Amino acid sequence: MSASDPVANLQDLIRCPSVTPxxxxxxxALESMLIPLGFKVERMVATEPGMPDIENLYARLGTxxxxxxxxxxxxxxxPGDEASWSHPPFAAEIVGDELFGRGAVDMKGGIACFVAAMARHIEKHGAPKGSISFLITGDEEGPAVNGTEKLLKWAAENGERWDACLVGEPTNPDQLGDMIKIGRRGSISGKVTVFGVQGHAAYPHLAxxxxxxxxxxxxALMDPPFDTGTxxxxxxxxxxxxxxxxxxxxxxxxxxxxxxxxxxxxDTWTADTVKAEIVRRLDLAAAESPLRPGRDPARYEIVWAERPSHVFLTRNNALIASLSSAVEKVTGRTPQLSTTGGTSDARFxxxxxxxxxxxxVGQTMHxxxxxxxxxxxxxxxxxxGTFISRWFDNALL
Ligand SMILES: [Zn+2]
Known part of the structure; x- marks a missing residue:
């Protein structure tokens, strides 16, 4: 078994109904593709009180x-209502020139292709001079508490160190070769409560x-804009x-x-400075807006949602260039380097x-x-495959 066919790999993965958790x-299924290629595979179960245990996988080839x-x-x-699918969501049916199934693009397809690329690389050149690893979680689409963050920590505590990482999430809006993501915006949520005095609508002076x-x-939070972009x-x-x-x-x-x-x-902001700016705007607006003329400023309270997502931007030119040139070589298109969209596990x-x-291509995800x-x-x-060769060539220079 060689795992060099991405279509067969993907069919094996889609036929496993791995809806979070x-x-x-x-x-x-992934483990049985990686072991014959020489990977040492570990399964790490992450736990958190009050949440389902999650299985994760870490596999490494080379030392x-x-x-x-x-x-x-x-x-x-x-999958939602299975009856509304043209082909069952976990059957991995090929119809015409397409493969149907939940996870086909987000992101069992990316994993299937990377495994196939590894298998071909090993067949042709042997194992890379260096190490390559798979860090795969079962908790990305859910709360993401027992997933990548804990798996990274666990691996690092076991002495694992990495020089670069490629995440295989769907990044192309329309066509393969459109877009590489080199960073992500940060995200913070919160709730503001304004306190008053309850009373009769006909007697507002008493309320x-x-x-x-x-x-x-x-x-005050929506205007003026926080910045004009970078x-x-x-x-x-x-x-x-x-x-x-x-x-x-x-x-x-x-x-x-x-x-x-x-x-x-x-990246004009950090999670802390953007929070401080939000509080500054609220304080100012509260001071300027008593609930009635002549009364005290509005009293409010803010509660932040747990765990902000931090903004990041990757500036490693060798990594970006290896990937960008590989995309160009295979598709003939120059990918846009982008930071748009939601958050991803790259933030960890x-x-x-x-x-x-x-x-x-992300068009049909979810x-x-x-x-x-x-x-x-x-x-x-x-x-x-091209990226793997170029990245190692670069890193070994
Ligand atoms: Zn995904």
Missing amino acids: AEGGALT DGPHLMFAGHTDVVP DNPVRGLLPLAS PEFPASNLEVTSVDVGNSATNVIPAKAGFAFNIRFN IKDYCPVVEFGL MVDERVALADLEMLTQIY
């Missing part, structure tokens, strides 16, 4: 540096309406995502009113080594009839 056989890591996840989002304070506070990042942006009073009576002034927000911020990996992301073109699987395998 279930392992579903997916890591076992010396330089050390390249491939990272990703075998868990998938639920203090918190809704009058909520409006200027929410506006060469590598779009402008930071805050959206108020919910406004909640919870008052069913029309003749009662409520005691409190709240709103929730999320900000996506660029960046604390250990430079990280870039490149995978399949949708009914998720599917991938067979030609894309072959091309991505060639891109990963």
Whole structure:
């Protein structure tokens, strides 16, 4: 068994129904592809009180540096209503020139291609001079508490060190070769509650309406813009995502009113400085907006959501150039280097080594009839293979 065919690899993986938090056989299937290639495979179970245990996998080939890591996840989002799929979500049916199934692009396809690229590399050149490892979690689509973050920590405590990492998440909006991600924006969420005094709507002088304070506070967070963007990042942006009073009576002034927000911020900020700016704006708006003329400033409280996502930008030129030139060689297209989109597990990996992301076309991810073109699987395998050769050539210079 050689694992050099990405289509067969992907079919094996899709047929394991590994909806978070279930392992579903997916890591076992991956393990049985990697062991014949010479990888030493370890299965690490992460636990957290009140949460399901999660199986993760770490596999390494070689003992010396330089050390390249491939990272990703075998868990998938639920298929939703299976009856609305044209082909069953865990059957991995090939129809025409496409392969259907949950995880086809996000991101069992990326794993299948990287395994195939490794197998071909070993067949042709033998194992790379250095080490290559797979860091694969079963908890990316879920809470991501028992996933990549803990797996990295566990591996580092066992002495693992990496020089670079490629994450195989789908990064291309339309066509293979569109986009490499070289960073991600940070993300922070919070809830603001404005306090007033409850009372009769007909006797407002006896009450203090918190809704009058909520409006200027929410506006102060949305305008003016936090910044105008940087060469590598779009402008930071805050959206108020919910406004909640919870008052069913029309003749009662409520005691409190709240709103929730999320900000996506660029490297003009850190999580701490962006939080400080949010508080500064709220304090200013509260001071300027008493709930009624002549009254005290609005009283408010802010509660931050746990665990902000930190912003990062990879500046390792050898890593970016190896990947970018591999994409160009195989697709004939120059990929855009981007920091757009949501967060990914790269936010944890960046604390250990430079990280870039490149995978399949994301158009059908998380949708009914998720599917991938067979030609894309072959091309991505060639891109990963070229990248592996070029990265090691570079690192060994
Ligand atoms: Zn994913």
